[in-house]
Amino acid sequence: KDEVVTLAHGAGGKATRTLIEALFLEEFGNPRLAPLADAALFDVAGARFAFTTDSYVVKPLFFPGGDIGELAVNGTVNDLAVAGARPLFLTAGFIVEEGFPTADLRRVAASVGRAARAAGVEVVAGDTKVVERGKGDGVYINTSGIGVLEHEHDLSPASVRPGDKVLVSGTLGDHGIAVMVARGSLELEVDLDSDTAPLTELVHGLLSATPGVRCLRDLTRGGLATALNEIADAANVSIVIDEAALPIRPEVNGACEILGIDPLYVANEGKLVAIVAPEALAAAYSALGSSPLGIDTEIVGEVRADAEGMVFLDTAFGGRRVVDVLVGDPLPRIC
Amino acid sequence: KDEVVTLAHGAGGKATRTLIEALFLEEFGNPRLAPLADAALFDVAGARFAFTTDSYVVKPLFFPGGDIGELAVNGTVNDLAVAGARPLFLTAGFIVEEGFPTADLRRVAASVGRAARAAGVEVVAGDTKVVERGKGDGVYINTSGIGVLEHEHDLSPASVRPGDKVLVSGTLGDHGIAVMVARGSLELEVDLDSDTAPLTELVHGLLSATPGVRCLRDLTRGGLATALNEIADAANVSIVIDEAALPIRPEVNGACEILGIDPLYVANEGKLVAIVAPEALAAAYSALGSSPLGIDTEIVGEVRADAEGMVFLDTAFGGRRVVDVLVGDPLPRIC
Ligand SMILES: Nc1ncnc2c1ncn2[C@@H]1O[C@H](COP(=O)(O)OP(=O)(O)OP(=O)(O)O)[C@@H](O)[C@H]1O
Ligand SMILES: Nc1ncnc2c1ncn2[C@@H]1O[C@H](COP(=O)(O)OP(=O)(O)OP(=O)(O)O)[C@@H](O)[C@H]1O
Ligand SMILES: [Mg+2]
Ligand SMILES: [Mg+2]
Ligand SMILES: [Mg+2]
Ligand SMILES: [Mg+2]
Ligand SMILES: [Mg+2]
Ligand SMILES: [Mg+2]
Numbered sequence: 171k172d173e174v175v176t177l178a179h180g181a182g183g184k185a186t187r188t189l190i191e192a193l194f195l196e197e198f199g200n201p202r203l204a205p206l207a208d209a210a211l212f213d214v215a216g217a218r219f220a221f222t223t224d225s226y227v228v229k230p231l232f233f234p235g236g237d238i239g240e241l242a243v244n245g246t247v248n249d250l251a252v253a254g255a256r257p258l259f260l261t262a263g264f265i266v267e268e269g270f271p272t273a274d275l276r277r278v279a280a281s282v283g284r285a286a287r288a289a290g291v292e293v294v295a296g297d298t299k300v301v302e303r304g305k306g307d308g309v310y311i312n313t314s315g316i317g318v319l320e321h322e323h324d325l326s327p328a329s330v331r332p333g334d335k336v337l338v339s340g341t342l343g344d345h346g347i348a349v350m351v352a353r354g355s356l357e358l359e360v361d362l363d364s365d366t367a368p369l370t371e372l373v374h375g376l377l378s379a380t381p382g383v384r385c386l387r388d389l390t391r392g393g394l395a396t397a398l399n400e401i402a403d404a405a406n407v408s409i410v411i412d413e414a415a416l417p418i419r420p421e422v423n424g425a426c427e428i429l430g431i432d433p434l435y436v437a438n439e440g441k442l443v444a445i446v447a448p449e450a451l452a453a454a455y456s457a458l459g460s461s462p463l464g465i466d467t468e469i470v471g472e473v474r475a476d477a478e479g480m481v482f483l484d485t486a487f488g489g490r491r492v493v494d495v496l497v498g499d500p501l502p503r504i505c
Numbered sequence: 506k507d508e509v510v511t512l513a514h515g516a517g518g519k520a521t522r523t524l525i526e527a528l529f530l531e532e533f534g535n536p537r538l539a540p541l542a543d544a545a546l547f548d549v550a551g552a553r554f555a556f557t558t559d560s561y562v563v564k565p566l567f568f569p570g571g572d573i574g575e576l577a578v579n580g581t582v583n584d585l586a587v588a589g590a591r592p593l594f595l596t597a598g599f600i601v602e603e604g605f606p607t608a609d610l611r612r613v614a615a616s617v618g619r620a621a622r623a624a625g626v627e628v629v630a631g632d633t634k635v636v637e638r639g640k641g642d643g644v645y646i647n648t649s650g651i652g653v654l655e656h657e658h659d660l661s662p663a664s665v666r667p668g669d670k671v672l673v674s675g676t677l678g679d680h681g682i683a684v685m686v687a688r689g690s691l692e693l694e695v696d697l698d699s700d701t702a703p704l705t706e707l708v709h710g711l712l713s714a715t716p717g718v719r720c721l722r723d724l725t726r727g728g729l730a731t732a733l734n735e736i737a738d739a740a741n742v743s744i745v746i747d748e749a750a751l752p753i754r755p756e757v758n759g760a761c762e763i764l765g766i767d768p769l770y771v772a773n774e775g776k777l778v779a780i781v782a783p784e785a786l787a788a789a790y791s792a793l794g795s796s797p798l799g800i801d802t803e804i805v806g807e808v809r810a811d812a813e814g815m816v817f818l819d820t821a822f823g824g825r826r827v828v829d830v831l832v833g834d835p836l837p838r839i840c
Contacts, residue, residue: 175605180635193611194599194631198618202594202629210629212594214653217550223596223649224632259537259547261558263647264529265600270510276528283533294537294545296529297559297647300515301838307640312598312632314558314649318549503636 176499182391183435183496187400205326205404208387209253211319220255222246223314229503231278231308233352235345235363238311239281241439241505244366245390246315247289251373252386252442254325255317257289262313263297267306278309289368291315321377327404327445329384332475335451336409337444339372339458340365340466342394343422343436346504356428360421367440372461379457382450389441390505392496395434397443398471398481399495408480411471411493431500434483434493439505445473515838517726518770518831522735540661540739543722544588546654555590557581558649564838566613566643568687570680570698573646574616576774576840579701580725581650582624586708587721587777589660590652592624597648598632602641613644624703626650656712662739662780664719667810670786671744672779674707674793675700675801677729678757678771681839691763695756702775707796714792717785724776725840727831730769732778733806733816734830743815746806746828766835769818769828774840780808 178185190206202210209222226242236244243260250257262282266275286293293313344365351360369388377383385405387397394411402409418433426433440463446454451469458464481493513520525541537545544557561577571579578595585592597617601610621628628648679700686695704723712718720740722732729746737744753768761768775798781789786804793799816828 172607175601175603175607175610175635177603177635177637179601180633186633189607189633190631193607194597194614194633197611197614198597198621198628200627200629202627203631210594212629214554214593215550215552217552219549219651221594221596221651222630223598223647225598225600225634225647227600227634227636258549259545259556261556261649262529262533263558263560263598263649265560265562265645266510266514268510268512272507272510272524272528275510276532279529279532286533292535292537293533294535294547295557295649296525296538298515298521298524298529299560299562299645299838300510300512300834301562301642301645302512304639305642307636310600310636310645312558312560312647312649314596314598314630314647316554316556316651499635503634 177502178499181496181499183396208249218319220250220253220317220319222249225310225312226505227310227503228349228505230352233349233364235348236366237278237281239278240285241366242311242313243282243285243289244368244439245505246313247291247368247370248388250315250317251369252388254321254323254377255319257291257315257317257370259294260291260313260315261295262293262311265299265301265306265310267308268300268303270308289370323377323383325385327385327401330401330405330407330445330473332407332473333448334384334445334473335448335469336411336471337454337458338394338468338470339442339464341417341419343418343433345439346436346501347422347425349504350501358425360425362421365438365440367463369442372463375461376454376457380450380453382447383444384447385445387443389438389443391437393435393437394443395493396496402481403479406478408474408477409471410474410482410484412484413486415468415470417466417468435496437504512834512837516831516834518731543584553654555585555588555652555654557584558647560645560647561840562645562838563684563840565687568684568699570683571701572613572616574613575620576701577646577648578617578620578624579703579774580840581648582626582703582705583723585650585652586704587723589656589658589712590654592626592650592652592705594629595626595648595650596630597628597646600634600636600641600645602643603635603638605643624705658712658718660720662720662736665736665740665742665780665808667742667808668783669719669780669808670783670804671746671806672789672793672802672804673729673776674799675776676752676754677773678768680774681771681836682757682760684839685836693760695760697756700773700775702798704777707798710796711789711792715785715788717782718779719782720780722778724773724778726772728770728772729778730828731831737816738814741813743809743812744806745809745817745819747819748821750803750805752801752803770831772839
């Protein structure tokens with residue numbers, strides 16, 4: 171039992187999950203929240219909606235390939251997209267630190283505008299709070315989003331079956347490493363952009379191509395390892411991935427070696443993992459790969475019946491090791 | 506032109522409005538956001554929805570009559586309610602400072618649960634981020650909410666007409682003063698609770714009682730003065746209120762005198778102002794007054810055609826003075 175909140179509780183891994191289940195669900199859980207999916211689903215007036223929220227506390231606010239404003243739009247759009255919804259409307263709540271330059275705030279707001287237009291959503295409500303110097307860090311943004319489901323797919327992990335295939339829509343860890351490099355603490359000269367992007371069209375293409383999509387997750391905090399562990403756990407299956415098949419940029423691999431971390435745990439902000447039925451593999455692979463945001467799509471593993479809840483990696487050297495859930499927080503405030 | 510963000514930008518008054526219009530609307534404005542109403546309205550599948558967001562940074566986290574968790578539910582519920590919507594679902598994003606006691610976090614989460622049940626809403630999605638010590642202040646919460654419109658009323662300020670009457674649903678400034686007293690900086694022994702409460706049933710009763718309701722606003726940051734100025738401005742009318750009719754607790758008046766502030770600018774979190782057609786006054790007054798949260802309802806003023814955009818106070822001494830929009834931030838971090 172942790173007596174105080176630690177950075178690990180915000181890392182998106184084991185400690186986060188424990189806090190959510192043992193504290194938040196305990197105190198205000200309900201059937202719509204309980205699946206702990208990317209977005210919650212509900213029905214009104216015969217339509218099916220997805221509703222989600224994320225707060226963004228990324229440091230630094232501006233990094234190669236994006237900034238907190240763009241992240242705040244794309245991140246919430248992506249939680250709706252992987253729920254199978256078309257994102258419609260966002261809210262944006264700003265918590266600004268006293269003394270923050272209005273020019274920087276405008277730059278962030280402009281990014282929100284640009285990203286919203288690119289993703290086809292409107293920010294229809296906002297809020298502005300200011301906290302004293304030393305009680306914030308420039309600006310924190312919360313976005314919440316609502317979308318409407320356009321497809322019939324049941325994308326809950328419970329529909330995942332042994333024999334299903336695992337695809338990732340592109341290179342792993344780009345966002346997390348780009349932010350770490352931008353922080354300047356690594357003595358690293360790496361030319362790498364965050365992959366922040368809205369996944370709506372990628373998902374729409376995939377779901378239109380085949381009815382065999384079982385489950386989708388955007389790869390954010392905790393990376394592919396955490397997403398797969400959550401799916402394996404919820405579906406009572408194991409998942410085996412193949413190290414040789416994982417698309418990882420050499421710059422990301424290099425930075426991870428220096429940082430002493432595993433790229434499997436590093437965040438993206440414009441990638442997803444898809445679990446698809448074996449008979450849907452070809453259609454899914456070509457749908458993802460033909461989308462501009464999916465050109466590096468790879469088939470990286472498959473679902474097994476044994477060892478329920480476990481994730482394994484077949485290494486390049488012919489071994490097999492357990493890929494555990496993320497413990498601790500190797501990369502704080504990455505999103 | 507302000508070069509940096511100041512506490513006044515978070516006070517809900519003139520500086521906040523300027524920042525929203527000159528910066529946020531400029532960069533990502535759109536027709537649904539532009540009215541700057543308590544909640545944005547949109548239609549999907551033949552139903553009409555309200556969508557809103559607020560972040561809560563109140564200090565201290567726990568105060569007489571409530572805490573940040575209860576506030577975060579009721580505040581967002583109330584922005585939906587005064588839009589004429591029945592609140593259905595909320596999201597809750599927590600930004601926790603490293604080192605925050607988990608026991609306090611549980612207390613806050615329990616309040617969220619209790620308030621949600623009391624207001625008849627479900628928190629269906631959440632998010633948990635942790636920032637380093639000194640980059641937050643215990644916990645900040647964003648809640649966003651979605652509701653469905655059940656009434657035919659057009660509650661935009663544009664429908665306000667000269668001759669309309671102004672009602673407030675109870676005593677002014679309770680929340681703001683309760684929080685200031687809890688902060689302990691006043692050498693004040695005042696026994697006063699925040700009025701935080703969900704206004705859904707109060708509004709539903711009012712809107713069911715008469716078609717003559719023109720406009721509603723919950724009284725939060727900036728108090729009655731700010732709400733009336735915004736309405737007068739949007740409706741191109743003036744509003745005259747009568748000091749003698751204003752319901753204000755003696756404790757609130759006393760504390761305001763010590764603080765050197767005007768109770769007209771102090772926040773509530775469980776009160777609203779209603780502008781109603783003259784022929785609807787009796788029905789509105791009795792509908793509000795018969796609801797448990799409206800027992801101190803008073804008719805406090807009326808709408809005039811001259812002096813567009815201005816608000817006036819007829820003082821107890823027979824004079825008339827201008828009630829301007831809030832400038833500066835007399836009570837920072839009240840919600
Ligand atoms: N404080 C909280 N209270 C209630 N539910 C929460 C809370 N924090 C997270 N959740 C829920 O837990 C699940 C996982 O949340 P998480 O934030 O890890 O997902 P995500 O948004 O997909 O990831 P990321 O935040 O890294 O983008 C979601 O269903 C979310 O609604
Ligand atoms: N940063 C922002 N970006 C875009 N719109 C904003 C922003 N902040 C506020 N708004 C919009 O401005 C209007 C007024 O916001 P404000 O927060 O003052 O209202 P409120 O929530 O009713 O009051 P309070 O926050 O005191 O409860 C709302 O329509 C809101 O959507
Ligand atoms: Mg997600
Ligand atoms: Mg997310
Ligand atoms: Mg607000
Ligand atoms: Mg309001
Ligand atoms: Mg509000
Ligand atoms: Mg999240």
